[in-house]
Amino acid sequence: MNGVHDMGGIEDMGPVQYEKNEPVFHAPWEGQVYALNAAMGAWGKWNLDAWRHDIELLPPADYLRMSYYEKWLAAMEKRVVTYGFVTKQELESGKPDPSSAKAAPILTAEKARNRSRGIPSSKDPSVPPRFSAGERVRARNINPIGHTRLPRYARGKTGEIARDHGVYVFPDTNSRYLGQNRQHVYSVRFAARELWGESASPRDSVYLDMWDDYLERA
């Protein structure tokens, strides 16, 4: 989706605001949102790609205005209803429907202490790579309406495979529960001048991690 979240190369967002001795959470509610998100994620009802897409689907003006944890909160309020954990009425009233059964939390304090969130292993010899290090490739010019991890600024640009990272789930299909479609991900080096033109420094380059389906031979 060509949304505002795809920010690489946008200008006029102002200077980077640096905060000295920044706290981990600026207010207790930020920690609360972080923890609720992790605890609800432990139910395993959504995957990380769908989770990211929920945030991208916030109205663009809200996305730009909200802080990081406000985005998480807004997406979570929607998600707990969408996935059937609470009803819209319960969310609005803040009270459980008296007829609903009480669940037992999946994430206990003990499990939270010894937490392990696995991203599936990247080593799988049964999935062959389409490219190898040193090959010239072009990022495809695709404009999917759903989730994608191919930023606009790289589409149609030519680079070089720097490294094969192994096999990963493909976000474009996984985010919509259309299959994991596992394939190789590569670190692809693009010269800054290829991406931004002659005004960029000839010494600069940008490395993007790209799935097989984002690439074609150049």
Next chain:
Amino acid sequence: MLMETTRRTFLAATAAAAEANLHAQTEAHAHEHQAVPSDPALRAKALESLLVEKGLVDPAALDELIDSFEHKIGPRNGARVVARAWTDPAYRQRLLADAPSAIEEAGFHNQYGDHMVVIENSPKVHNLVVCTLCSCYPWTMLGLPPVWYKSAAYRSRAVIDPRGVLREFGLELPEDTDLRVWDSTAELRYLVLPERPKGSESLSEDELAALVTRDAMVGVAKVSMPTAGGKA
């Protein structure tokens, strides 16, 4: 004296009234134009109590999760790995070749499933990490990302004007330095291995670790020796 006090009281009362008025206007404005209620603190509290009452989350688990990022996981983890790489050349090689194994070896359980890649700075190469699409960041090594890393300003400009961004952080790169920007578009998570500062030869691994900053491991700063008389 009396007059002074009265005047001060009057000024304070006026300022408070003006502030209250402004606050009321802002509130009214917010309620008119926002579809989402404006106070995240109240919403987070309401959501938590609903989810707890429904038995979906355990409050003790929430406390545990918050505590781990406030007190256990943070840039000190990454700093330990960097200091070890500086003092042990064989470890440095392992870290650059296979970061996940080398990080486990240093005693850090990879509980966030980060597929780590460590990239090395040198006198001729500088690395900078960003996530233009969201805010991917090596949690296990650095903790949760700072606000600036998640900001539109950083995410938009780190790829098109990295030298300008570094200048805002007070880092002027020589023209003949190769600048490599790593946009974290997949599940790989990048950590910069900064250059060991000159003059640090006599420092122990612990002393070196104390010099390594979060910013240096993201690539927006270099590691420097504490200045004489300054704070280490």
